[in-house]
Amino acid sequence: MTIKSKQAFHNGYEIYKTKNTKLLVELRNDIYYEMKKIFKLKEKNPEKGLNYLHKVVGKLASKDLNTKRKKLINNITKKINFGEVVFKAFEEFLVNNLGPDILVQKNCNIVIQMPNDPNPSEIHRDAPLNSAYEIVAWVPLVDCYKSKAMYILDYPSTKKSLGFLKKNTKDWKKFENYSKKLKSNPQVKFGEGLFFSSCLIHGSDINKEKETRISLNIRFKSLFSPAGKKNQLQFFKSLKLSNISSIGIDFESGNLFG
Amino acid sequence: MSQVTYLVKSFYCCIDSLLPATQPEQHIICENIANLNNGKIIFYGTEDVLVTKHQPFIYDKLMRTPEIDGAIFFTINQFCYENTLNIDLMNKIIDLRISIHFARENISYFNQKELKKDLPEIYSYYYSFNRVRKEYARNIKKIL
Numbered sequence: 001m002t003i004k005s006k007q008a009f010h011n012g013y014e015i016y017k018t019k020n021t022k023l024l025v026e027l028r029n030d031i032y033y034e035m036k037k038i039f040k041l042k043e044k045n046p047e048k049g050l051n052y053l054h055k056v057v058g059k060l061a062s063k064d065l066n067t068k069r070k071k072l073i074n075n076i077t078k079k080i081n082f083g084e085v086v087f088k089a090f091e092e093f094l095v096n097n098l099g100p101d102i103l104v105q106k107n108c109n110i111v112i113q114m115p116n117d118p119n120p121s122e123i124h125r126d127a128p129l130n131s132a133y134e135i136v137a138w139v140p141l142v143d144c145y146k147s148k149a150m151y152i153l154d155y156p157s158t159k160k161s162l163g164f165l166k167k168n169t170k171d172w173k174k175f176e177n178y179s180k181k182l183k184s185n186p187q188v189k190f191g192e193g194l195f196f197s198s199c200l201i202h203g204s205d206i207n208k209e210k211e212t213r214i215s216l217n218i219r220f221k222s223l224f225s226p227a228g229k230k231n232q233l234q235f236f237k238s239l240k241l242s243n244i245s246s247i248g249i250d251f252e253s254g255n256l257f258g
Numbered sequence: 259m260s261q262v263t264y265l266v267k268s269f270y271c272c273i274d275s276l277l278p279a280t281q282p283e284q285h286i287i288c289e290n291i292a293n294l295n296n297g298k299i300i301f302y303g304t305e306d307v308l309v310t311k312h313q314p315f316i317y318d319k320l321m322r323t324p325e326i327d328g329a330i331f332f333t334i335n336q337f338c339y340e341n342t343l344n345i346d347l348m349n350k351i352i353d354l355r356i357s358i359h360f361a362r363e364n365i366s367y368f369n370q371k372e373l374k375k376d377l378p379e380i381y382s383y384y385y386s387f388n389r390v391r392k393e394y395a396r397n398i399k400k401i402l
Contacts, residue, residue, distance in 0.1 A: 122319060125306070129304065129307075165306065169309045170314050172309075172314035229281055231281070
């Protein structure tokens, strides 16, 4: 590991507070407006409505919930430019870490984790299937803490965990139990984002708190960094092009001096 | 008027993390198999690249995911990366009453009887898949 990668995001991840809370409040309002229609919610306060979503839709089977979640993603992806909003909310952090030429994932994922839902996100890492040059932005729409938050293993813990997996390639449960001893569940409040390297092991536990977690996750990468196995043209779109890259493109295409 | 029965099955999709084919390409072909079997893919997953030989993830995941009717793998090659065919995993999945599908090969097994029937062909494929072709040819040449 290089000295720089050791320093980046405090061992692979960092919680960063937005400098533009209004953007995230509007984003949450827009998402809640759509959720109210799809899930037939009556609560007017978005924070309360999201935290206690399980009280209204808790009886849905997991596959029905997933179908409605997909419908929600489809509807709001057409109306909201997630990449743009999340980027603007955390622009300083993202530009500092990725540089000024940035791609963003076309579709934003929305995760709904109700209390005691037996199907949390499995322990995994995004890279090497995703590019190791991606930053994952995990943006909760409600305050997240303890098992309501996702868990993550920092660089040293991911290294230990993968070392264990290399020696125990047959028993996934053993690997999961070992890794979970090394994890932390960072507390991330609404208005903050958890940013982490795609190389880190992460996942979520069964939510044992009394509130539902609703969170977004979306990936950013430098335009010029190597692609992963996800088709970059299909998965990402251009978000920001630096002045010098524009000049370079103009020069190489013959538009600058002819 | 004829009565129409709509069966919508739920599938777990497990793509091949070793293939150079991009994930979306694999997903499209797996989705087709789900549609052909009156269903749709509800969840996606894949083995970590460190453990593709033994595939330890998928069985645990299927056991704890409720209401899954079938598991769609992108290719049967995913069961051929170890020095023996991972037939145990195929059996264990079918024993969970979960059908098993290989999208690229367009093969589906819904019970042990169907799987057993095809075993000679599957093993033959496994040995062909793992044969070091140049070494095989060199050995033949030595004799001939």
